[in-house]
Amino acid sequence: xxxxxxxLYFKIGAIVFIALLLLIPTAMIQSLIQExxxxxxxxxxxxxxxxxxxxxxxxxxxxxxYKRYVRETSGNDTTQRIVEVRDHIYVLPEQLNVAGALxxxxxxxGIYEVVLYESAIQxxxxxxxxxxxxxDIPREYxxxxxxxxxxxxxxxxxxxKEIAVQWNGQRAxxxxxVITEDVVASGVNVPVSLRADSSDNSFSFTLxxxxxxxxxxxxxxxxxxxxxxxxxxxxxxxxxxxPDEKTVSEKGxxxxxxxxxxxxxxxxxxIGQQEGLAESAFGVNLLLPVDRYQKTYRTVHYAILFIAFTxxxxxxxxxxxxxxxxxxxxxxxxxxxxxxxTLLLSLSEHIGFNASFILSALATLVLVTGYVRxxxxxxxxxxxxxxxxxxxxxxxxxxxQLQDYALLLGSIGLFIILAVVMYFSRKIDWYGLSLxxxxxxxxxxxxxxxxx
Numbered sequence: 001x002x003x004x005x006x007x008l009y010f011k012i013g014a015i016v017f018i019a020l021l022l023l024i025p026t027a028m029i030q031s032l033i034q035e036x037x038x039x040x041x042x043x044x045x046x047x048x049x050x051x052x053x054x055x056x057x058x059x060x061x062x063x064x065x066y067k068r069y070v071r072e073t074s075g076n077d078t079t080q081r082i083v084e085v086r087d088h089i090y091v092l093p094e095q096l097n098v099a100g101a102l103x104x105x106x107x108x109x110g111i112y113e114v115v116l117y118e119s120a121i122q123x124x125x126x127x128x129x130x131x132x133x134x135x136d137i138p139r140e141y142x143x144x145x146x147x148x149x150x151x152x153x154x155x156x157x158x159x160x161k162e163i164a165v166q167w168n169g170q171r172a173x174x175x176x177x178v179i180t181e182d183v184v185a186s187g188v189n190v191p192v193s194l195r196a197d198s199s200d201n202s203f204s205f206t207l208x209x210x211x212x213x214x215x216x217x218x219x220x221x222x223x224x225x226x227x228x229x230x231x232x233x234x235x236x237x238x239x240x241x242x243p244d245e246k247t248v249s250e251k252g253x254x255x256x257x258x259x260x261x262x263x264x265x266x267x268x269x270x271i272g273q274q275e276g277l278a279e280s281a282f283g284v285n286l287l288l289p290v291d292r293y294q295k296t297y298r299t300v301h302y303a304i305l306f307i308a309f310t311x312x313x314x315x316x317x318x319x320x321x322x323x324x325x326x327x328x329x330x331x332x333x334x335x336x337x338x339x340x341x342t343l344l345l346s347l348s349e350h351i352g353f354n355a356s357f358i359l360s361a362l363a364t365l366v367l368v369t370g371y372v373r374x375x376x377x378x379x380x381x382x383x384x385x386x387x388x389x390x391x392x393x394x395x396x397x398x399x400x401q402l403q404d405y406a407l408l409l410g411s412i413g414l415f416i417i418l419a420v421v422m423y424f425s426r427k428i429d430w431y432g433l434s435l436x437x438x439x440x441x442x443x444x445x446x447x448x449x450x451x452x
Contacts, residue, residue: 014327022334026303037293043112048212052158055211058218059151062091066142092268094128096221102230115286124204147194152184158210165205182273216283219259226257239282292348340364361393
């Protein structure tokens with residue numbers, strides 16, 4: 001069975017098989033990362049459910065009921081009768097101004113961190129001439145005396161104080177709930193005084209709202225102007241519109257949006273149900289400074305690179321130094337490379353990603369270097385292996401930090417690595433190559449004298 005030990009093609013096949021086999025625990029680690037991320041999401045949801053979920057504010061919207069008459073038949077009776085049906089007209093404001101101040105804070109649930117916030121939001125604006133003539137409804141059918149102002153709030157548990165509106169200079173308190181679910185599913189409402197010839201109905205109110213991570217607004221005004229400011233230094237502006245003006249610093253951020261009714265896909269007035277308002281929402285996402293799970297997940301994607309180049313280094317050590325490394329030793333080194341990711345994941349939940357990466361990489365380097373030193377009995381070869389691993393860890397660490405340039409830097413790095421491998425293997429005689437002990441030169445045979 002000595003041919004198994006010295007056969008080059010058997011060794012290559014064994015190395016490839018072991019490398020592919022190690023992808024199984026690597027995939028299990030990816031599942032573990034997703035599981036831990038789900039635990040984090042559950043912790044965030046548990047805290048948010050008691051404090052306030054992500055908040056989206058829609059409105060204010062003017063809701064005006066009206067009656068209409070339809071003919072209907074019942075059962076087998078062909079006799080038609082006139083039935084009164086009640087429906088609703090919805091009118092959006094001509095001008096909507098919002099000025100909000102957010103006070104975020106990070107709280108812990110076990111080992112997980114959750115971003116919560118309190119906000120004081122000043123809302124003001126006006127409704128212009130009611131464009132009811134566009135709807136072709138007889139004016140006597142419209143019940144102006146039963147009009148309501150509604151404001152959609154996605155999570156009512158976040159309301160901290162009573163909400164009172166100044167409607168044309170008159171104070172009125174909001175009631176919980178909405179009149180219908182044609183536009184929003186949850187929110188508050190208040191009856192308002194409205195006349196058929198109303199041309200300028202102003203409103204203003206303050207909304208003290210708690211929530212978690214997101215704060216979004218729906219631009220219901222013909223002209224919507226929104227200003228937000230906070231001491232949070234890591235905002236992500238999300239949704240359908242980016243700020244027209246923004247400043248972000250270590251002290252916080254200021255942002256301003258100006259959105260016209262022409263920028264969205266719904267009218268200023270309509271009857272009945274209207275979908276698509278939420279699709280135009282925009283606002284801010286209060287990001288945590290580091291998302292350890294995403295970075296760890298991205299690091300695991302390079303596991304095959306670590307395994308392949310470490311095994312390739314071992315193979316060249318066998319070829320160039322005429323030593324033999326058993327497949328079991330390949331497996332043990334490969335497992336050490338895979339365990340690096342579990343160390344990284346578990347440590348990052350406590351001390352941050354960067355420190356975890358450095359500690360895990362150093363632990364793996366010490367383990368692999370000591371093992372290679374023991375099996376090859378050569379400190380020089382052990383340092384070669386550890387140096388290559390150190391370069392790989394440094395290369396991956398830089399790629400993870402520079403996310404926008406990861407593909408470019410990764411492509412250049414792989415090209416350089418391939419060039420180095422090709423350079424060192426350029427003079428190897430692959431056809432005459434065998435593994436094992438060094439070849440001994442046969443004694444030279446003297447040539448017989450030629451007879452001329």
